[in-house]
Amino acid sequence: MFRKLTIALLAWVFVLSACGPAALPPAPTPLSVASATPASIRLTDGLGRTVVLSHPAQRIVSMAPSNTEILFAIGAGAQVAGRDMFSDYPEAAKSLPDIGGSMGQFSMEQIVALKPDLVLAAELNTPEQVQAMEQLGLTVYYLKNPTNLEGLYTNLETVGLLSGQDAKAAALAQSLKARVAAVDARIATVTNKPSVFYELDSTDPAKPYTAGPGSYVDLLIARAGGTNVGAALKGQWAQMSLEQLVVANPHFILLGDAAYGATPASLNTRPGWETLSAIRQARVLVFDDNTVSRPGPRLVDGLEALAKILHPELFK
Amino acid sequence: MQEACLTQTSSMNLRPYLLNLLFLLFAVLLSLVIGSVFIPPAALWQVLLGNTSTEPYKTFAFIVWNIRLPRTALITLAGAALGGSGAAYQGLFRNPLADPYLIGVASGAGLGAVAAMTIQWPYNYWGLMAIPMAAFVAGMLTVLVVYWLARMGNTVPTTNLILAGVAVSSFATALTSFLMLQSTGEVRRALGWLLGGISFSGWDAVLAMLPYILLSLGVLLFCGHALNLLQFGDEQAQQMGLPVNRARMIILVSASLATAGAVAFAGIIGFIGLVAPHVVRLIWGVDYRRILPLSILTGAAALLLADVLARVVLSPQELPVGLVTALVGAPFFLWVLRRAKNQGHW
Numbered sequence: 053m054f055r056k057l058t059i060a061l062l063a064w065v066f067v068l069s070a071c072g073p074a075a076l077p078p079a080p081t082p083l084s085v086a087s088a089t090p091a092s093i094r095l096t097d098g099l100g101r102t103v104v105l106s107h108p109a110q111r112i113v114s115m116a117p118s119n120t121e122i123l124f125a126i127g128a129g130a131q132v133a134g135r136d137m138f139s140d141y142p143e144a145a146k147s148l149p150d151i152g153g154s155m156g157q158f159s160m161e162q163i164v165a166l167k168p169d170l171v172l173a174a175e176l177n178t179p180e181q182v183q184a185m186e187q188l189g190l191t192v193y194y195l196k197n198p199t200n201l202e203g204l205y206t207n208l209e210t211v212g213l214l215s216g217q218d219a220k221a222a223a224l225a226q227s228l229k230a231r232v233a234a235v236d237a238r239i240a241t242v243t244n245k246p247s248v249f250y251e252l253d254s255t256d257p258a259k260p261y262t263a264g265p266g267s268y269v270d271l272l273i274a275r276a277g278g279t280n281v282g283a284a285l286k287g288q289w290a291q292m293s294l295e296q297l298v299v300a301n302p303h304f305i306l307l308g309d310a311a312y313g314a315t316p317a318s319l320n321t322r323p324g325w326e327t328l329s330a331i332r333q334a335r336v337l338v339f340d341d342n343t344v345s346r347p348g349p350r351l352v353d354g355l356e357a358l359a360k361i362l363h364p365e366l367f368k
Numbered sequence: 369m370q371e372a373c374l375t376q377t378s379s380m381n382l383r384p385y386l387l388n389l390l391f392l393l394f395a396v397l398l399s400l401v402i403g404s405v406f407i408p409p410a411a412l413w414q415v416l417l418g419n420t421s422t423e424p425y426k427t428f429a430f431i432v433w434n435i436r437l438p439r440t441a442l443i444t445l446a447g448a449a450l451g452g453s454g455a456a457y458q459g460l461f462r463n464p465l466a467d468p469y470l471i472g473v474a475s476g477a478g479l480g481a482v483a484a485m486t487i488q489w490p491y492n493y494w495g496l497m498a499i500p501m502a503a504f505v506a507g508m509l510t511v512l513v514v515y516w517l518a519r520m521g522n523t524v525p526t527t528n529l530i531l532a533g534v535a536v537s538s539f540a541t542a543l544t545s546f547l548m549l550q551s552t553g554e555v556r557r558a559l560g561w562l563l564g565g566i567s568f569s570g571w572d573a574v575l576a577m578l579p580y581i582l583l584s585l586g587v588l589l590f591c592g593h594a595l596n597l598l599q600f601g602d603e604q605a606q607q608m609g610l611p612v613n614r615a616r617m618i619i620l621v622s623a624s625l626a627t628a629g630a631v632a633f634a635g636i637i638g639f640i641g642l643v644a645p646h647v648v649r650l651i652w653g654v655d656y657r658r659i660l661p662l663s664i665l666t667g668a669a670a671l672l673l674a675d676v677l678a679r680v681v682l683s684p685q686e687l688p689v690g691l692v693t694a695l696v697g698a699p700f701f702l703w704v705l706r707r708a709k710n711q712g713h714w
Contacts, residue, residue, distance in 0.1 A: 099491040137685060150684050152404070156560040157686040159404040159679075160569055161431050178557050179489070183496055184569040188434060287550065 093213055098196030099179060105191060108216025109170030113151060113163055115181075116174035119195060120145050121348035122208060123172070126224055128215035134166045136176075141342065141350075164188055170214060174347075197347045200271060201232055204351060228352045232275075235359045238366040239277040246362050247279045249302035249330070250339070252289065253309050257322040260297070264290030268351060269308070269344045276358035278304075294324050304361065305330040308341035337361060384652045388665040392444075395672035399440040402676050404683040405431055434570075441574045442566065442633065443675045443689070444668045447640055449581045449630035451667015453623035454641025455648070455659050456588050459595035460619050461526050468627040468641035471533030471620075472510040475540040477631040480506025482544050482558045486551055497576065499561075500568075500632040504580075507628035510536060515620065523602075523613060529620075564637035564690015566675075573633040580629035584622040585664060591619050592657030599656075637690040639697030640667050640674075646701070650708050670697075 093105040111133040114120040120139035123132050129144055136153035139145045149166060152159040158181060163171065171185055171192045185192045193214055198204045205225040212221025250269045254260035262282035263269030267289075273280040281300040282290050305328070307314045316336040319325055330336055343354035360367045401412060407428045414420070420429035450468055457466040469475070484502035489495030514536050518528035548558050594615040597605040606612050627641070644667040648659050671689070674696060678687040 101491060152684045152686055154682070154685040155563065155565060155688055156556050157565050157688060159684040159686055160435050161403050161405040162684045164431055164435065165405045165427055167427065176556070179491055179496055180499075180568060182491070187570040187572075188430075289555075 095193070095210065095213065097192075098175070098194040099182060101182075101192075101194065103191060103193045103214075105170065105214065109168075109191075109214055111166065111168045111170070112215060113166055113168040113171045114139060115151070115153070115158065115172060116176045116346075117141065117342075118197075118346040118348040119172045119174050119211070121346060121350060122211050123215065125349040126208060126212050126215065126217045126221040128211070128217045131215055133168050134163065160184060160188065163190070172211065172214070199266075201228075201275070201351065201355075204347060204349070205229060207347070208349065224349060228349060231352050232355065235276065235355055239275070239359060239363065242277045242363055242366070245277055245279045246303040247281050247300065248273050248304045248306060248358075248362070249281050249292075249297060249300070250306045251309055251314065252341075253312070254314060254322070257325065258294050259291050260294075261289055262292050263308070264288050268347065268354075272344055272351065272355045272358055273362075276355055276362050278358065278362040298324070298327055301328060302330055303335060305336040306339040306361070307336065308339050308344070310338040311341060384658065384662055385665075388662050388669070392665050392669040392672075395669040395676075396440055396444065398676050399443065399672045400432055400436050403431065403436055403679050404686060407431070438571050438574055439566065439569055439675070440672065441571075442568065442577075443671050445574065445577055445581050446630040446634040446637065447644075447668035447671025448585060448664045449626035449667075450637060450641040450671065451644035452585045452588050452660060452664040453626045454667065455645035455656070455663035456591065456595065456619050456623040457641070458645050459598060459656050459659070460616060460623070461530065462599060463526075463530075464646070465642075467638075468623065468630075469537075469636070469638075471514045471529055471624075472537040472540060473507040473624050473627045474631055474636045475537040475544070476510025477503040477507030477628060478562055478636060479510075479540040479544045479547075480504070481561055481632075482547050485558055485561075486547060493572075497572075500573070500576070504628050504632040507631055508624060510540060511620070511624040511628075515617075524616065560688060561635045563688035564635040564693070565688035566634055568633055577629045577633050580625050584626040584629070587618065587622040588626070588660055589664075591615070591622070592655070592660050594619065595656035595660070599654075635688065635690055637671065637693055639693045639701065640671050643697050643701045643704070644670055647704060650704060 093108065095103050097103050110131050112123060112128065112131050113134040114123055114132055115136050117136070117139045120132065120135045121141055123129060124142050124145060129142075132145065132148055134149040134151045135145055136158070137150050138153055139148075149162065151162045151166070153176075156176075156178065158177075163185065169191060171190050173182055173185075173192055173194045175195075175197045177194070182192050182194055195207055195210065198207050205228065208221045208225045208228075209218065212218040250263045250273065252261040252263060262285070263280065264282050264285045264287045267282075270280045270283055270288075274283075281297070281302050282292060285292060305319070307316065316334070316338065319331050319336055325331055339357070340354075343350045343357065401407070405428075407415070411425060411428055412432075414425050415429045415432055420426050453468040454466075457468055457470055458464060460466070461470065481499050481503040483506070484499045487498070489498045514529060514532045515524060517532040517536070518524050520528065544558075544562075548555050551558070594610055597608050597610045598612070598615070600608070602612050630637070645659060645663045648662040648666055652658055652662055671693065674692045675689045677696065678689045678692045681687060681692075
């Protein structure tokens with residue numbers, strides 16, 4: 053009987069696969085090479101899709117805070133027609149129409165009603181959402197997260213091309229490069245690399261979350277001349293036991309969760325934390341997590357802030 | 369199968385079906401009318417009349433037909449599947465607490481989906497179908513494993529099924545949590561899925577789940593009489609001429625198939641499968657020939673209403689519909705039960 057059931061199940065999988073291709077949607081808005089004018093924009097996005105725009109986008113919906121920040125930073129703020137609920141920077145973005153985004157659920161209705169000529173998606177969004185928007189006839193560009201600062205410059209230039217602000221995007225990339233180079237130059241000489249514990253969440257003070265290897269925090273701490281104690285853990289959002297933290301005994305504790313209520317004073321009340329020298333010597337600092345978690349131009353602000361904390365003597 | 373599951377003709381009373389059908393129609397209409405974009409009634413009337421050549425009617429028509437209609441269809445199918453399989457499970461296990469997830473379909477499907485999410489699939493039809501397919505297959509495999517574990521010789525006692533189901537479910541849930549803790553980027557996606565968030569829009573998902581749900585619910589509709597007999601206990605049902613083991617297997621597989629189809633595309637949506645059959649039973653009595661079709665209709669309507677709520681409560685934020693069914697469904701269920709208790713029957 054068991055075997056019969058298995059066969060039946062396999063048969064059903066087959067039926068599913070058989071009716072799959074028939075359900076393929078009609079090709080979305082025909083944007084072929086032939087119909088593209090010489091001035092058209094043709095790029096491959098982070099999902100390997102070819103995205104073609106006949107002219108620079110004038111009504112852009114941003115699906116992630118990082119995308120909104122990039123658009124405003126390269127001077128395309130006036131072209132943004134809508135943004136996700138977490139886009140709170142710059143101030144001007146807050147007054148734009150909200151398209152949702154809580155628990156990864158976006159309102160397709162709102163997006164369609166805004167009549168965007170480009171939806172700028174990010175890694176926060178799922179391929180299913182990209183497909184859904186594509187089937188609704190929208191032009192979607194999926195901007196992959198950069199893995200380093202060089203990737204950030206490329207992303208700025210990509211968004212510049214899509215929005216027709218390529219000149220400003222290139223200028224911004226240049227100035228960011230110069231600022232990063234300035235930090236690099238000062239850090240080049242340092243020999244001491246103070247250790248940092250970057251706190252993301254300590255709802256359970258016995259095993260707080262910290263930024264693990266591959267995260268922007270990890271990347272920027274290293275670049276700012278420090279050592280991330282979370283670098284030895286696994287995963288970008290990594291949990292560290294208090295035991296490990298006591299052994300690591302970091303020189304600095306940065307509170308990336310300050311926005312959620314963590315204060316330097318509150319650390320004294322956490323059982324077991326009083327042994328940490330960062331607490332005893334008051335090297336616990338509040339840190340603006342948005343400058344180091346969103347892959348936008350403010351990553352460089354975050355880098356500079358970190359460098360000043362880690363090596364104040366070099367930035368007098 | 370003809371012998372295992374057959375409906376005895378009985379004097380048909382159409383009133384409950386008509387009332388439930390009206391309720392479902394009302395819910396479908398509401399689901400088309402209400403969404404995160406507000407469409408004034410006058411404009412909606414124009415859209416329904418087809419006067420859509422000018423703005424803003426053009427956009428409104430697009431939203432109603434291309435976003436709300438496929439979503440309404442998906443929710444209707446998922447709700448129907450959960451309501452129908454919930455009734456079947458409750459009858460099969462003779463247990464008012466049984467719901468479609470009792471023997472592990474949901475936790476198995478969750479494991480399959482989250483496991484599939486850890487892989488980078490190519491962006492094309494098959495890559496996008498990989499997750500629901502994995503959920504579907506893993507959900508069905510879990511039921512088969514439970515069935516196999518619960519088997520004693522030629523019979524499959526329901527107690528064994530429940531115990532094996534609980535154990536296998538816990539194991540699958542633990543594995544799912546482990547995978548989620550290990551991953552970095554997929555947690556948000558997985559969480560949305562496990563909370564019953566609809567990530568699919570358009571007709572692909574509807575077309576892909578349609579055959580399973582139609583077939584499995586179709587089979588279940590013929591099993592009302594068998595379920596009625598099973599209420600007397602296995603021995604007596606056997607004496608009354610029901611091939612108990614075979615009937616039970618057919619019901620179990622059909623109900624699980626419907627549930628797996630729903631879960632694969634709509635995520636894990638709780639309470640519909642538990643509440644719908646209870647409400648039907650309280651209002652229309654204990655005859656499974658009636659409970660099954662009415663639970664299908666009620667499940668569909670209830671999930672549609674929950675989805676409307678999910679879309680408007682925090683508009684333009686959309687809540688995962690599973691969150692709404694749990695938040696609204698649990699108190700509603702308690703209220704229904706208290707009322708029933710006060711009237712002298714649970």
